Amino acid sequence: MYKYSEKDKQFLVERVDQFEKQLNRYLSGELDEDKFRSLRLRNGLYMELHAHMLRIAIPYGILSSNQLKALADVADKYDRGFGHFTTRQNIQFNWIQLPEIANLLRDLTEAGLHAIQTSGKATRNITADPLSGLTEGEIEDARPYCELIRRWFNLHPEFSWLPGKFKIAINGAKLDETALRIHDLGLRLIKNKKGELGFRVYVGGGLGAAAMVAPETASFVPIEDILSYLESAMRIYNLKGRRDHQKKLRIKFLVRELGAEEFSRLVDEDWQQTKNDPDLKLNLKELESLQEDFALPIEPINLDGFKDKVDFNYSIWKKNNVRNHKTSGFSIVNISLTKLGSAPGDATSEQMRILAKLADQYSSSEIRTTKRQTMVFPFVRKDQVFDLWKALEENDLASPHEGTLAQIVACPGRDYCDLAKAVSIPIATRVQERFNDMNKLLDIGDLKINISGCENSCAHHHIADIGLLGMQKKGEEYYQITLAGETLHETNIGKKLGPSVSSETIVDAVESIVNVFIDQRQKEEKFIDVFKRIGIEPFKEKVYG
Numbered sequence: 001m002y003k004y005s006e007k008d009k010q011f012l013v014e015r016v017d018q019f020e021k022q023l024n025r026y027l028s029g030e031l032d033e034d035k036f037r038s039l040r041l042r043n044g045l046y047m048e049l050h051a052h053m054l055r056i057a058i059p060y061g062i063l064s065s066n067q068l069k070a071l072a073d074v075a076d077k078y079d080r081g082f083g084h085f086t087t088r089q090n091i092q093f094n095w096i097q098l099p100e101i102a103n104l105l106r107d108l109t110e111a112g113l114h115a116i117q118t119s120g121k122a123t124r125n126i127t128a129d130p131l132s133g134l135t136e137g138e139i140e141d142a143r144p145y146c147e148l149i150r151r152w153f154n155l156h157p158e159f160s161w162l163p164g165k166f167k168i169a170i171n172g173a174k175l176d177e178t179a180l181r182i183h184d185l186g187l188r189l190i191k192n193k194k195g196e197l198g199f200r201v202y203v204g205g206g207l208g209a210a211a212m213v214a215p216e217t218a219s220f221v222p223i224e225d226i227l228s229y230l231e232s233a234m235r236i237y238n239l240k241g242r243r244d245h246q247k248k249l250r251i252k253f254l255v256r257e258l259g260a261e262e263f264s265r266l267v268d269e270d271w272q273q274t275k276n277d278p279d280l281k282l283n284l285k286e287l288e289s290l291q292e293d294f295a296l297p298i299e300p301i302n303l304d305g306f307k308d309k310v311d312f313n314y315s316i317w318k319k320n321n322v323r324n325h326k327t328s329g330f331s332i333v334n335i336s337l338t339k340l341g342s343a344p345g346d347a348t349s350e351q352m353r354i355l356a357k358l359a360d361q362y363s364s365s366e367i368r369t370t371k372r373q374t375m376v377f378p379f380v381r382k383d384q385v386f387d388l389w390k391a392l393e394e395n396d397l398a399s400p401h402e403g404t405l406a407q408i409v410a411c412p413g414r415d416y417c418d419l420a421k422a423v424s425i426p427i428a429t430r431v432q433e434r435f436n437d438m439n440k441l442l443d444i445g446d447l448k449i450n451i452s453g454c455e456n457s458c459a460h461h462h463i464a465d466i467g468l469l470g471m472q473k474k475g476e477e478y479y480q481i482t483l484a485g486e487t488l489h490e491t492n493i494g495k496k497l498g499p500s501v502s503s504e505t506i507v508d509a510v511e512s513i514v515n516v517f518i519d520q521r522q523k524e525e526k527f528i529d530v531f532k533r534i535g536i537e538p539f540k541e542k543v544y545g
Contacts, residue, residue, distance in 0.1 A: 045101060070111035169187070187226070199220070204256065421477070465485070
Protein backbone atom coordinates (compact mmCIF):
# COMPACT_ATOMS: atom_id res chain seq x y z
CA MET A 1 0.00 0.00 0.00
CA TYR A 2 1.05 3.59 -0.58
CA LYS A 3 2.62 5.35 2.38
CA TYR A 4 3.12 9.08 2.84
CA SER A 5 6.70 10.27 2.42
CA GLU A 6 8.52 12.47 4.91
CA LYS A 7 7.78 15.39 2.57
CA ASP A 8 4.08 14.55 2.76
CA LYS A 9 4.19 14.42 6.55
CA GLN A 10 6.06 17.73 6.73
CA PHE A 11 3.33 19.32 4.63
CA LEU A 12 0.70 17.96 7.04
CA VAL A 13 2.59 19.36 10.02
CA GLU A 14 2.78 22.81 8.38
CA ARG A 15 -0.92 22.64 7.55
CA VAL A 16 -1.79 21.91 11.20
CA ASP A 17 0.45 24.76 12.38
CA GLN A 18 -1.38 27.17 10.04
CA PHE A 19 -4.79 25.99 11.21
CA GLU A 20 -3.78 26.22 14.87
CA LYS A 21 -2.92 29.91 14.43
CA GLN A 22 -6.37 30.59 12.98
CA LEU A 23 -8.00 28.49 15.71
CA ASN A 24 -6.25 30.53 18.39
CA ARG A 25 -7.39 33.75 16.70
CA TYR A 26 -10.96 32.48 16.76
CA LEU A 27 -10.78 31.36 20.40
CA SER A 28 -9.37 34.77 21.41
CA GLY A 29 -12.15 36.60 19.54
CA GLU A 30 -9.95 38.03 16.75
CA LEU A 31 -11.67 35.93 14.06
CA ASP A 32 -15.45 35.99 13.70
CA GLU A 33 -17.67 32.93 13.33
CA ASP A 34 -18.31 33.28 9.59
CA LYS A 35 -14.62 33.50 8.68
CA PHE A 36 -13.67 30.64 10.99
CA ARG A 37 -16.50 28.45 9.68
CA SER A 38 -14.91 28.24 6.24
CA LEU A 39 -11.50 27.40 7.75
CA ARG A 40 -12.80 24.69 10.07
CA LEU A 41 -14.88 23.05 7.33
CA ARG A 42 -11.83 22.83 5.07
CA ASN A 43 -10.14 20.97 7.88
CA GLY A 44 -12.99 18.51 8.35
CA LEU A 45 -14.55 20.10 11.43
CA TYR A 46 -18.34 20.41 11.76
CA MET A 47 -20.48 21.85 14.54
CA GLU A 48 -22.97 19.12 15.37
CA LEU A 49 -25.83 18.74 17.83
CA HIS A 50 -23.76 18.17 20.99
CA ALA A 51 -20.15 18.94 20.08
CA HIS A 52 -17.80 19.32 17.12
CA MET A 53 -17.52 16.41 14.72
CA LEU A 54 -14.23 15.71 12.92
CA ARG A 55 -14.17 13.74 9.67
CA ILE A 56 -10.83 12.10 8.90
CA ALA A 57 -9.95 11.10 5.35
CA ILE A 58 -9.26 7.48 4.47
CA PRO A 59 -8.17 7.88 0.83
CA TYR A 60 -9.78 5.19 -1.36
CA GLY A 61 -10.66 3.33 1.85
CA ILE A 62 -7.23 1.89 2.75
CA LEU A 63 -5.79 1.83 6.27
CA SER A 64 -2.65 0.29 7.64
CA SER A 65 -2.86 -1.43 11.01
CA ASN A 66 -0.75 1.39 12.49
CA GLN A 67 -3.21 3.97 11.18
CA LEU A 68 -6.13 2.08 12.71
CA LYS A 69 -4.26 2.04 16.02
CA ALA A 70 -3.76 5.80 15.72
CA LEU A 71 -7.52 6.23 15.19
CA ALA A 72 -8.14 4.14 18.30
CA ASP A 73 -5.85 6.49 20.24
CA VAL A 74 -7.82 9.49 18.94
CA ALA A 75 -11.05 7.83 20.09
CA ASP A 76 -9.71 7.47 23.63
CA LYS A 77 -7.78 10.72 23.93
CA TYR A 78 -10.15 13.15 22.21
CA ASP A 79 -13.56 11.44 21.92
CA ARG A 80 -15.63 9.00 23.97
CA GLY A 81 -13.89 5.80 23.00
CA PHE A 82 -15.41 5.15 19.58
CA GLY A 83 -15.50 6.34 15.96
CA HIS A 84 -18.05 6.10 13.16
CA PHE A 85 -17.07 4.66 9.75
CA THR A 86 -19.05 6.36 6.99
CA THR A 87 -20.50 5.46 3.60
CA ARG A 88 -17.66 7.39 1.94
CA GLN A 89 -14.98 5.19 3.54
CA ASN A 90 -13.97 7.87 6.08
CA ILE A 91 -14.21 7.91 9.86
CA GLN A 92 -15.93 10.53 12.03
CA PHE A 93 -15.50 11.43 15.69
CA ASN A 94 -18.57 13.07 17.20
CA TRP A 95 -17.44 14.46 20.57
CA ILE A 96 -14.45 16.69 19.80
CA GLN A 97 -13.67 19.73 21.97
CA LEU A 98 -12.61 22.68 19.84
CA PRO A 99 -9.48 23.75 21.82
CA GLU A 100 -8.04 20.22 21.36
CA ILE A 101 -8.43 19.97 17.60
CA ALA A 102 -4.91 21.12 16.63
CA ASN A 103 -3.29 18.57 18.94
CA LEU A 104 -5.57 15.87 17.53
CA LEU A 105 -4.62 16.73 13.95
CA ARG A 106 -0.95 16.84 14.92
CA ASP A 107 -1.21 13.33 16.39
CA LEU A 108 -2.75 12.11 13.12
CA THR A 109 0.14 13.41 11.01
CA GLU A 110 2.47 10.88 12.62
CA ALA A 111 0.36 8.11 11.08
CA GLY A 112 -0.04 9.83 7.70
CA LEU A 113 -3.66 10.78 8.36
CA HIS A 114 -5.42 14.12 7.97
CA ALA A 115 -8.80 15.83 7.65
CA ILE A 116 -7.98 18.19 4.76
CA GLN A 117 -10.98 18.88 2.51
CA THR A 118 -13.17 16.24 4.07
CA SER A 119 -15.70 19.07 4.10
CA GLY A 120 -16.14 22.42 2.41
CA LYS A 121 -16.71 23.45 -1.20
CA ALA A 122 -13.77 21.62 -2.70
CA THR A 123 -12.81 18.16 -3.97
CA ARG A 124 -13.50 15.65 -1.21
CA ASN A 125 -11.83 12.35 -0.35
CA ILE A 126 -11.73 10.14 -3.49
CA THR A 127 -13.42 6.77 -3.06
CA ALA A 128 -12.73 3.46 -4.78
CA ASP A 129 -13.86 -0.14 -4.85
CA PRO A 130 -12.75 -1.67 -1.53
CA LEU A 131 -11.83 -4.79 -3.49
CA SER A 132 -9.53 -2.95 -5.92
CA GLY A 133 -6.77 -5.25 -7.09
CA LEU A 134 -8.38 -8.34 -5.55
CA THR A 135 -10.98 -9.69 -7.99
CA GLU A 136 -10.99 -11.43 -11.35
CA GLY A 137 -11.99 -9.51 -14.45
CA GLU A 138 -10.74 -6.14 -13.24
CA ILE A 139 -9.60 -3.81 -16.05
CA GLU A 140 -6.96 -2.34 -13.75
CA ASP A 141 -6.47 -1.44 -10.09
CA ALA A 142 -8.04 2.01 -9.60
CA ARG A 143 -6.03 2.99 -6.52
CA PRO A 144 -2.90 4.41 -8.24
CA TYR A 145 -5.16 6.68 -10.30
CA CYS A 146 -7.02 7.71 -7.15
CA GLU A 147 -3.74 8.73 -5.57
CA LEU A 148 -2.47 10.69 -8.59
CA ILE A 149 -5.77 12.53 -8.99
CA ARG A 150 -5.92 13.20 -5.25
CA ARG A 151 -2.46 14.77 -5.37
CA TRP A 152 -3.36 16.93 -8.34
CA PHE A 153 -6.67 18.33 -7.12
CA ASN A 154 -6.18 18.58 -3.34
CA LEU A 155 -5.53 22.27 -2.68
CA HIS A 156 -5.61 23.05 -6.43
CA PRO A 157 -5.74 26.87 -6.48
CA GLU A 158 -8.34 27.08 -9.27
CA PHE A 159 -10.70 24.58 -7.66
CA SER A 160 -10.34 25.29 -3.95
CA TRP A 161 -13.49 27.44 -3.85
CA LEU A 162 -16.02 25.59 -5.99
CA PRO A 163 -19.74 26.45 -5.95
CA GLY A 164 -20.35 23.31 -3.85
CA LYS A 165 -18.70 20.15 -2.58
CA PHE A 166 -17.28 17.84 -5.24
CA LYS A 167 -17.08 14.06 -4.82
CA ILE A 168 -15.07 11.77 -7.12
CA ALA A 169 -15.11 7.97 -7.37
CA ILE A 170 -12.98 5.68 -9.54
CA ASN A 171 -13.50 2.01 -10.39
CA GLY A 172 -11.84 -0.58 -12.58
CA ALA A 173 -13.72 -3.71 -11.50
CA LYS A 174 -16.58 -5.56 -13.21
CA LEU A 175 -19.08 -4.66 -10.49
CA ASP A 176 -19.69 -1.08 -9.39
CA GLU A 177 -18.98 -1.27 -5.65
CA THR A 178 -18.21 2.47 -5.72
CA ALA A 179 -21.61 3.69 -7.02
CA LEU A 180 -19.88 5.80 -9.69
CA ARG A 181 -22.97 7.47 -11.12
CA ILE A 182 -24.24 8.98 -7.88
CA HIS A 183 -21.06 11.04 -7.59
CA ASP A 184 -20.34 14.52 -8.91
CA LEU A 185 -17.80 12.80 -11.12
CA GLY A 186 -17.30 9.09 -11.70
CA LEU A 187 -14.46 7.48 -13.64
CA ARG A 188 -14.65 3.93 -14.96
CA LEU A 189 -11.43 2.37 -16.25
CA ILE A 190 -12.05 0.77 -19.67
CA LYS A 191 -10.21 -0.38 -22.79
CA ASN A 192 -11.18 0.79 -26.26
CA LYS A 193 -11.30 -1.37 -29.38
CA LYS A 194 -7.56 -0.90 -29.86
CA GLY A 195 -6.89 -2.22 -26.35
CA GLU A 196 -5.82 1.21 -25.11
CA LEU A 197 -6.54 2.11 -21.49
CA GLY A 198 -8.71 5.08 -20.62
CA PHE A 199 -11.72 6.33 -18.69
CA ARG A 200 -15.43 6.55 -19.31
CA VAL A 201 -16.57 9.71 -17.53
CA TYR A 202 -19.87 10.43 -15.78
CA VAL A 203 -20.62 13.92 -14.44
CA GLY A 204 -23.55 15.27 -12.45
CA GLY A 205 -24.72 12.51 -10.15
CA GLY A 206 -25.75 12.93 -6.55
CA LEU A 207 -28.32 11.98 -3.97
CA GLY A 208 -29.87 14.39 -1.46
CA ALA A 209 -33.26 16.05 -1.94
CA ALA A 210 -32.92 15.87 -5.75
CA ALA A 211 -31.34 12.49 -6.49
CA MET A 212 -29.82 12.22 -9.96
CA VAL A 213 -27.89 9.60 -11.93
CA ALA A 214 -24.84 11.08 -13.66
CA PRO A 215 -24.97 11.00 -17.47
CA GLU A 216 -21.97 9.95 -19.52
CA THR A 217 -20.02 13.00 -20.68
CA ALA A 218 -17.10 11.22 -22.36
CA SER A 219 -17.05 7.66 -23.68
CA PHE A 220 -13.25 7.41 -23.69
CA VAL A 221 -10.53 9.68 -22.29
CA PRO A 222 -6.97 8.27 -22.60
CA ILE A 223 -5.33 7.85 -19.20
CA GLU A 224 -2.61 10.40 -19.97
CA ASP A 225 -5.30 13.04 -20.68
CA ILE A 226 -7.50 12.53 -17.65
CA LEU A 227 -6.12 15.45 -15.61
CA SER A 228 -6.77 17.96 -18.38
CA TYR A 229 -10.27 16.58 -18.94
CA LEU A 230 -11.09 16.76 -15.24
CA GLU A 231 -9.76 20.32 -15.07
CA SER A 232 -12.04 21.29 -17.95
CA ALA A 233 -15.08 19.66 -16.35
CA MET A 234 -14.41 21.40 -13.04
CA ARG A 235 -13.63 24.71 -14.78
CA ILE A 236 -17.02 24.75 -16.50
CA TYR A 237 -18.60 24.01 -13.11
CA ASN A 238 -16.57 26.75 -11.45
CA LEU A 239 -17.55 29.28 -14.12
CA LYS A 240 -21.23 28.41 -14.56
CA GLY A 241 -22.30 26.63 -11.37
CA ARG A 242 -24.90 28.28 -9.11
CA ARG A 243 -23.55 30.16 -6.09
CA ASP A 244 -26.72 32.13 -5.35
CA HIS A 245 -29.00 29.28 -4.27
CA GLN A 246 -27.99 27.13 -1.30
CA LYS A 247 -29.94 24.12 -2.56
CA LYS A 248 -28.56 24.24 -6.12
CA LEU A 249 -24.82 24.43 -5.53
CA ARG A 250 -23.86 20.96 -6.77
CA ILE A 251 -22.74 20.27 -10.32
CA LYS A 252 -25.76 18.00 -10.92
CA PHE A 253 -28.00 21.08 -11.09
CA LEU A 254 -25.74 22.69 -13.70
CA VAL A 255 -25.72 19.52 -15.82
CA ARG A 256 -29.51 19.28 -15.54
CA GLU A 257 -29.99 22.96 -16.41
CA LEU A 258 -27.66 22.91 -19.43
CA GLY A 259 -28.45 19.36 -20.49
CA ALA A 260 -25.79 16.65 -20.62
CA GLU A 261 -25.07 17.24 -24.30
CA GLU A 262 -24.44 20.97 -23.90
CA PHE A 263 -22.40 20.47 -20.73
CA SER A 264 -20.27 17.88 -22.55
CA ARG A 265 -19.81 20.28 -25.47
CA LEU A 266 -18.62 23.07 -23.21
CA VAL A 267 -16.19 20.76 -21.44
CA ASP A 268 -14.85 19.41 -24.73
CA GLU A 269 -14.42 22.93 -26.13
CA ASP A 270 -12.35 23.92 -23.10
CA TRP A 271 -10.47 20.60 -23.13
CA GLN A 272 -9.30 21.03 -26.72
CA GLN A 273 -7.40 24.12 -25.60
CA THR A 274 -5.53 22.38 -22.77
CA LYS A 275 -5.26 18.64 -23.55
CA ASN A 276 -1.88 19.00 -25.26
CA ASP A 277 -0.33 20.99 -22.40
CA PRO A 278 2.60 18.78 -21.26
CA ASP A 279 2.11 19.93 -17.66
CA LEU A 280 -1.37 18.43 -17.68
CA LYS A 281 -0.36 15.02 -19.00
CA LEU A 282 -0.62 12.25 -16.43
CA ASN A 283 2.90 11.36 -15.28
CA LEU A 284 3.19 7.76 -16.50
CA LYS A 285 6.49 7.21 -14.67
CA GLU A 286 4.88 8.34 -11.43
CA LEU A 287 1.93 6.07 -12.23
CA GLU A 288 4.28 3.12 -12.73
CA SER A 289 5.96 3.85 -9.40
CA LEU A 290 2.59 4.00 -7.67
CA GLN A 291 1.52 0.74 -9.26
CA GLU A 292 4.56 -0.84 -7.63
CA ASP A 293 3.53 0.70 -4.29
CA PHE A 294 0.07 -0.80 -4.69
CA ALA A 295 1.25 -4.22 -5.85
CA LEU A 296 -0.33 -7.01 -3.82
CA PRO A 297 1.90 -8.06 -0.89
CA ILE A 298 1.17 -11.76 -1.51
CA GLU A 299 2.13 -14.50 -3.95
CA PRO A 300 -0.05 -17.46 -5.03
CA ILE A 301 0.25 -20.47 -2.75
CA ASN A 302 -0.63 -24.09 -3.36
CA LEU A 303 -3.13 -25.40 -0.82
CA ASP A 304 -4.00 -28.64 -2.59
CA GLY A 305 -5.40 -31.06 -0.06
CA PHE A 306 -6.45 -28.35 2.36
CA LYS A 307 -9.78 -29.11 4.00
CA ASP A 308 -11.58 -26.37 5.87
CA LYS A 309 -12.96 -26.89 9.36
CA VAL A 310 -16.52 -28.16 9.80
CA ASP A 311 -18.42 -25.93 12.21
CA PHE A 312 -22.03 -24.78 11.87
CA ASN A 313 -21.56 -21.19 13.07
CA TYR A 314 -18.34 -20.84 11.10
CA SER A 315 -20.00 -22.07 7.92
CA ILE A 316 -22.76 -19.44 8.23
CA TRP A 317 -20.24 -16.68 8.84
CA LYS A 318 -18.05 -17.87 5.97
CA LYS A 319 -20.98 -18.03 3.54
CA ASN A 320 -21.88 -14.40 4.24
CA ASN A 321 -18.51 -12.81 4.95
CA VAL A 322 -15.87 -14.51 2.79
CA ARG A 323 -15.29 -13.90 -0.92
CA ASN A 324 -13.02 -15.42 -3.54
CA HIS A 325 -9.63 -13.82 -4.16
CA LYS A 326 -7.97 -13.69 -7.57
CA THR A 327 -4.73 -14.88 -5.96
CA SER A 328 -4.64 -18.64 -5.46
CA GLY A 329 -4.67 -19.71 -1.82
CA PHE A 330 -6.20 -16.48 -0.46
CA SER A 331 -9.62 -15.15 0.53
CA ILE A 332 -11.19 -11.73 1.04
CA VAL A 333 -12.85 -11.43 4.45
CA ASN A 334 -15.57 -8.92 5.25
CA ILE A 335 -15.93 -7.97 8.90
CA SER A 336 -19.30 -6.58 9.90
CA LEU A 337 -19.40 -4.07 12.74
CA THR A 338 -23.09 -4.80 13.21
CA LYS A 339 -24.09 -5.39 16.80
CA LEU A 340 -27.62 -5.21 18.14
CA GLY A 341 -28.17 -1.85 19.82
CA SER A 342 -25.06 -0.13 18.43
CA ALA A 343 -24.97 2.36 15.58
CA PRO A 344 -24.13 0.88 12.17
CA GLY A 345 -20.52 1.74 11.36
CA ASP A 346 -19.50 2.44 14.96
CA ALA A 347 -16.32 0.84 16.27
CA THR A 348 -14.89 1.21 19.75
CA SER A 349 -11.23 1.95 20.35
CA GLU A 350 -10.85 -1.59 21.70
CA GLN A 351 -12.37 -3.05 18.53
CA MET A 352 -10.06 -0.94 16.37
CA ARG A 353 -7.00 -2.20 18.24
CA ILE A 354 -8.19 -5.80 18.00
CA LEU A 355 -8.77 -5.45 14.25
CA ALA A 356 -5.35 -3.81 13.83
CA LYS A 357 -3.70 -6.69 15.68
CA LEU A 358 -5.58 -9.29 13.63
CA ALA A 359 -4.71 -7.46 10.41
CA ASP A 360 -1.04 -7.74 11.36
CA GLN A 361 -1.51 -11.45 11.94
CA TYR A 362 -3.81 -12.38 9.06
CA SER A 363 -3.98 -9.60 6.42
CA SER A 364 -0.51 -8.18 5.72
CA SER A 365 -1.31 -5.28 8.09
CA GLU A 366 -3.92 -3.84 5.72
CA ILE A 367 -7.61 -3.04 6.27
CA ARG A 368 -10.11 -1.50 3.89
CA THR A 369 -13.32 0.39 4.61
CA THR A 370 -16.49 0.15 2.53
CA LYS A 371 -19.59 2.17 1.69
CA ARG A 372 -21.56 -0.50 3.59
CA GLN A 373 -19.73 0.62 6.78
CA THR A 374 -17.88 -2.68 7.07
CA MET A 375 -14.19 -3.58 7.18
CA VAL A 376 -12.30 -5.79 4.73
CA PHE A 377 -9.24 -7.95 5.35
CA PRO A 378 -7.93 -8.27 1.77
CA PHE A 379 -5.16 -10.88 2.14
CA VAL A 380 -6.23 -13.81 4.31
CA ARG A 381 -4.79 -17.27 3.57
CA LYS A 382 -7.55 -19.82 3.05
CA ASP A 383 -6.02 -22.11 5.64
CA GLN A 384 -6.15 -19.27 8.21
CA VAL A 385 -9.74 -18.10 7.67
CA PHE A 386 -11.04 -20.38 10.42
CA ASP A 387 -8.41 -19.15 12.89
CA LEU A 388 -9.33 -15.55 12.04
CA TRP A 389 -12.99 -16.33 12.61
CA LYS A 390 -12.20 -17.87 16.01
CA ALA A 391 -10.26 -14.76 17.01
CA LEU A 392 -13.12 -12.52 15.83
CA GLU A 393 -15.62 -14.71 17.67
CA GLU A 394 -13.65 -14.42 20.91
CA ASN A 395 -13.75 -10.64 20.59
CA ASP A 396 -17.42 -10.36 19.62
CA LEU A 397 -16.54 -9.27 16.08
CA ALA A 398 -17.72 -12.34 14.17
CA SER A 399 -21.13 -11.00 13.16
CA PRO A 400 -22.44 -13.20 10.34
CA HIS A 401 -24.70 -10.41 9.08
CA GLU A 402 -22.67 -9.28 6.06
CA GLY A 403 -24.87 -9.66 2.99
CA THR A 404 -28.07 -9.98 5.03
CA LEU A 405 -30.92 -7.65 5.91
CA ALA A 406 -29.39 -7.11 9.38
CA GLN A 407 -26.30 -5.43 7.89
CA ILE A 408 -28.06 -2.07 7.89
CA VAL A 409 -26.39 1.12 6.71
CA ALA A 410 -27.35 4.24 8.69
CA CYS A 411 -26.17 7.76 9.34
CA PRO A 412 -25.88 9.02 12.96
CA GLY A 413 -29.28 10.68 12.53
CA ARG A 414 -30.94 12.96 15.05
CA ASP A 415 -29.00 11.41 17.92
CA TYR A 416 -25.94 13.40 16.80
CA CYS A 417 -26.58 15.50 13.69
CA ASP A 418 -28.23 18.91 13.89
CA LEU A 419 -29.39 18.60 10.26
CA ALA A 420 -31.30 15.37 10.85
CA LYS A 421 -35.09 15.37 10.97
CA ALA A 422 -35.42 11.92 12.54
CA VAL A 423 -33.41 9.21 14.27
CA SER A 424 -31.69 6.45 12.30
CA ILE A 425 -29.91 4.31 14.89
CA PRO A 426 -33.01 3.32 16.94
CA ILE A 427 -34.87 2.37 13.73
CA ALA A 428 -31.93 0.22 12.64
CA THR A 429 -31.97 -1.49 16.04
CA ARG A 430 -35.70 -2.15 15.87
CA VAL A 431 -35.37 -3.69 12.40
CA GLN A 432 -32.52 -5.89 13.60
CA GLU A 433 -34.59 -7.00 16.59
CA ARG A 434 -37.54 -7.87 14.33
CA PHE A 435 -35.28 -10.01 12.12
CA ASN A 436 -33.09 -11.42 14.88
CA ASP A 437 -33.25 -14.98 13.60
CA MET A 438 -30.32 -16.27 11.56
CA ASN A 439 -32.38 -18.92 9.77
CA LYS A 440 -34.85 -16.27 8.62
CA LEU A 441 -32.04 -13.95 7.54
CA LEU A 442 -30.47 -16.73 5.50
CA ASP A 443 -33.84 -17.50 3.92
CA ILE A 444 -34.32 -13.84 2.98
CA GLY A 445 -30.82 -13.66 1.53
CA ASP A 446 -29.01 -10.59 0.24
CA LEU A 447 -31.28 -7.60 0.93
CA LYS A 448 -29.99 -4.12 1.70
CA ILE A 449 -31.63 -1.56 4.00
CA ASN A 450 -30.24 1.98 4.28
CA ILE A 451 -31.58 4.63 6.68
CA SER A 452 -30.95 8.38 6.38
CA GLY A 453 -32.05 10.86 9.04
CA CYS A 454 -32.62 13.65 6.51
CA GLU A 455 -32.72 14.40 2.79
CA ASN A 456 -28.93 14.80 2.60
CA SER A 457 -28.85 11.01 2.16
CA CYS A 458 -25.60 10.38 4.04
CA ALA A 459 -26.66 6.73 4.32
CA HIS A 460 -27.39 6.48 0.56
CA HIS A 461 -30.99 5.37 1.13
CA HIS A 462 -31.83 6.07 -2.54
CA ILE A 463 -29.69 3.16 -3.76
CA ALA A 464 -30.77 0.45 -1.31
CA ASP A 465 -33.28 -2.33 -1.88
CA ILE A 466 -35.28 -0.68 0.91
CA GLY A 467 -34.46 2.94 1.67
CA LEU A 468 -35.82 4.87 4.64
CA LEU A 469 -35.70 8.67 4.77
CA GLY A 470 -36.46 10.39 8.07
CA MET A 471 -38.71 13.47 8.09
CA GLN A 472 -40.87 15.54 10.43
CA LYS A 473 -44.64 15.98 10.36
CA LYS A 474 -46.15 18.24 13.02
CA GLY A 475 -43.27 17.45 15.36
CA GLU A 476 -43.53 13.68 14.84
CA GLU A 477 -41.00 11.47 13.09
CA TYR A 478 -42.03 9.78 9.85
CA TYR A 479 -40.15 7.77 7.23
CA GLN A 480 -40.49 7.86 3.48
CA ILE A 481 -39.85 4.48 1.84
CA THR A 482 -38.07 3.93 -1.48
CA LEU A 483 -37.64 0.55 -3.16
CA ALA A 484 -35.27 -1.06 -5.64
CA GLY A 485 -32.36 1.35 -5.70
CA GLU A 486 -29.20 -0.20 -7.12
CA THR A 487 -25.68 0.53 -8.37
CA LEU A 488 -23.86 -2.79 -8.59
CA HIS A 489 -24.81 -3.77 -12.16
CA GLU A 490 -26.66 -0.62 -13.24
CA THR A 491 -27.57 2.58 -11.43
CA ASN A 492 -31.18 3.29 -10.52
CA ILE A 493 -32.65 5.59 -7.88
CA GLY A 494 -35.19 3.84 -5.64
CA LYS A 495 -38.89 4.39 -6.39
CA LYS A 496 -40.99 6.17 -3.76
CA LEU A 497 -43.51 3.71 -2.34
CA GLY A 498 -46.17 6.16 -1.19
CA PRO A 499 -47.03 8.33 1.82
CA SER A 500 -44.48 8.41 4.63
CA VAL A 501 -44.98 5.98 7.50
CA SER A 502 -44.91 6.84 11.20
CA SER A 503 -42.03 5.87 13.45
CA GLU A 504 -44.35 3.50 15.32
CA THR A 505 -45.28 1.49 12.22
CA ILE A 506 -42.16 1.75 10.04
CA VAL A 507 -40.74 -1.62 11.13
CA ASP A 508 -44.09 -3.28 10.37
CA ALA A 509 -43.92 -1.71 6.92
CA VAL A 510 -40.40 -3.07 6.37
CA GLU A 511 -41.56 -6.54 7.38
CA SER A 512 -44.51 -6.32 4.98
CA ILE A 513 -42.17 -5.40 2.12
CA VAL A 514 -39.86 -8.29 2.97
CA ASN A 515 -42.80 -10.70 3.08
CA VAL A 516 -43.94 -9.63 -0.41
CA PHE A 517 -40.41 -10.31 -1.64
CA ILE A 518 -40.32 -13.76 -0.02
CA ASP A 519 -43.78 -14.70 -1.33
CA GLN A 520 -43.16 -13.49 -4.88
CA ARG A 521 -39.56 -14.47 -5.63
CA GLN A 522 -38.70 -17.29 -7.98
CA LYS A 523 -35.65 -19.51 -7.51
CA GLU A 524 -32.61 -17.32 -6.72
CA GLU A 525 -34.14 -13.95 -7.57
CA LYS A 526 -32.83 -10.92 -5.68
CA PHE A 527 -35.06 -8.10 -4.47
CA ILE A 528 -34.36 -5.93 -7.52
CA ASP A 529 -35.29 -8.82 -9.84
CA VAL A 530 -38.63 -9.35 -8.10
CA PHE A 531 -39.39 -5.63 -8.14
CA LYS A 532 -38.68 -5.34 -11.85
CA ARG A 533 -40.91 -8.32 -12.57
CA ILE A 534 -43.95 -7.54 -10.38
CA GLY A 535 -43.70 -3.74 -10.07
CA ILE A 536 -44.44 -1.54 -7.07
CA GLU A 537 -48.19 -2.19 -6.61
CA PRO A 538 -47.98 -5.45 -4.58
CA PHE A 539 -45.67 -3.71 -2.10
CA LYS A 540 -47.98 -0.70 -1.87
CA GLU A 541 -51.02 -2.89 -1.27
CA LYS A 542 -49.27 -4.80 1.52
CA VAL A 543 -48.00 -1.66 3.30
CA TYR A 544 -51.01 0.63 2.90
CA GLY A 545 -53.83 -1.91 2.53
